[in-house]
Amino acid sequence: MSEPEYTLADARKDILALNEARIALLNRQLATVAIIRTMLTMLSLEQLRELREKYDLRVLAGMEFLEPRLQRPDLWTEYSAKIDELIALDEAALRVDQEKGG
DSSP, X not given: OOOOOOOHHHHHHHHHHXXXXXXXXXXXXXXXXXXXXXXXXXXXXXXHHHHHHHHHHHHHHHHTTSOGGGOOHHHHHHHXXXXXXXXXXXXXXXXXXXXXHO
C-alpha cells in the first residue's frame, strides 16, 4: 500500500501552517522583549552589573545546546548592549549626583 500523493494543495496548507506558527512566535518574542526591556529599567546599577555578568555566562552555557551552524551570536548581543546602555546611563546619573553633592 503506497502513501497518498503529496499535492500542491497539501504543500500550500503546510506553508500556511508554518507561516501561522512563525507569526505566533514573532508575537510571543515581541511580548517577551517588551517585558524584559521594562524589567531592565527597574534594576539598580549593581543589579544591572550582576545581570550583565550572569547573562554572558548563561549565553555561553546555552550555546553548547545549539549546533554551531544554527548559532547567531549577533542576535544575542541585543540584550548585552541594552544592559550596557542602562549601566552607562546609571553611571552617568551617579556622576552627576556626586558632582552636585561635592
